[in-house]
Amino acid sequence: xxxxxxxxxxxxxxxxxxxxxxxxxxxxxxxxxxxxxxxxxxxxxxxxxxxxxxxxxxxxxxxxxxxxxxxxxxxxxxxxxxxxxxxxxxxxxxxxxxxxxxxxxxxxxxxxxxxxxxxxxxxxxxxxxxxxxxxxxxxxxxxxxxxxxxxxxxxxxxxxxxxxxxxxxxxxxxxxxxxxxxxxxxxxxxxxxxxxxxxxxxxxxxxxxxxxxxxxxxxxxxxxxxxxxxxxxxxxxxxxxxxxxxxxxx
Numbered sequence: 685x686x687x688x689x690x691x692x693x694x695x696x697x698x699x700x701x702x703x704x705x706x707x708x709x710x711x712x713x714x715x716x717x718x719x720x721x722x723x724x725x726x727x728x729x730x731x732x733x734x735x736x737x738x739x740x741x742x743x744x745x746x747x748x749x750x751x752x753x754x755x756x757x758x759x760x761x762x763x764x765x766x767x768x769x770x771x772x773x774x775x776x777x778x779x780x781x782x783x784x785x786x787x788x789x790x791x792x793x794x795x796x797x798x799x800x801x802x803x804x805x806x807x808x809x810x811x812x813x814x815x816x817x818x819x820x821x822x823x824x825x826x827x828x829x830x831x832x833x834x835x836x837x838x839x840x841x842x843x844x845x846x847x848x849x850x851x852x853x854x855x856x857x858x859x860x861x862x863x864x865x866x867x868x869x870x871x872x873x874x875x876x877x878x879x880x881x882x883x884x885x886x887x888x889x890x891x892x893x894x895x896x897x898x899x900x901x902x903x904x905x906x907x908x909x910x911x912x913x914x915x916x917x918x919x920x921x922x923x924x925x926x927x928x929x930x931x932x933x934x
Contacts (some may be wrong), residue, residue, distance in 0.1 A: 689701055689741050690729070692716065693901075693903070698779050699861070699900060700858040701741075701745060701758075703753060704851065706841065709764060710762050720807065732747055732912070742757075752851075759851060763788070776850075778849050780851060787859065791860075794821070794822075794824030794825070795862060796820075796927075798810065798820035799863065804865070828874070832880045860881070861903065863875065864904065865910055
């Protein structure tokens with residue numbers, strides 16, 4: 685049976701799964717779950733993922749959630765996946781696990797809340813929270829500095845120090861890409877000091893083209909819509925009109 689990927693492309697870890705499958709030629713069915721409509725909260729989806737978050741997969745009778753676990757599973761279960769994504773070498777695999785574990789307790793805890801509190805809160809019927817955004821930005825900035833000082837300190841183009849990406853590169857870069865939808869001056873303030881991170885993002889994008897840009901189209905459309913709304917508000921147009929935008933914690 686064909687692999688099923690339950691996805692909302694506004695979810696950054698969902699995008700990592702989809703890009704990975706496309707790059708590696710994995711035959712899959714994308715089952716769209718609209719977070720903005722609460723489709724991930726239905727009893728039907730709870731049968732797929734009891735945590736009611738995205739992404740999730742079904743491979744035959746096997747069900748799995750958590751994006752990092754999914755990336756590891758697909759790397760091992762499907763033939764033809766290049767070794768550099770999840771190397772057979774135990775030392776390299778352990779380093780990937782180290783990065784992925786760090787991601788969830790550091791980078792993600794900064795990036796995701798910052799985007800919500802600075803930009804997306806009205807989508808959920810909540811007001812923007814500048815104080816919470818500032819606290820999240822502090823952790824985000826520290827995380828970006830740590831990426832540069834620990835994993836990008838050498839001459840390698842990717843996190844493991846080599847010239848080919850791993851699942852860790854894809855997961856972390858998709859997380860940071862969520863910053864595309866925040867105000868441009870805020871994004872520049874956060875990413876501007878981190879030239880190595882910017883180059884690493886571009887290296888990962890190039891290594892996964894054309895799929896990287898194709899999967900991120902929905903994010904770029906949201907970015908354009910939000911930019912137009914900011915411009916309208918600056919010109920006295922008022923109104924939020926956020927429309928159909930969504931964000932996933934998973």
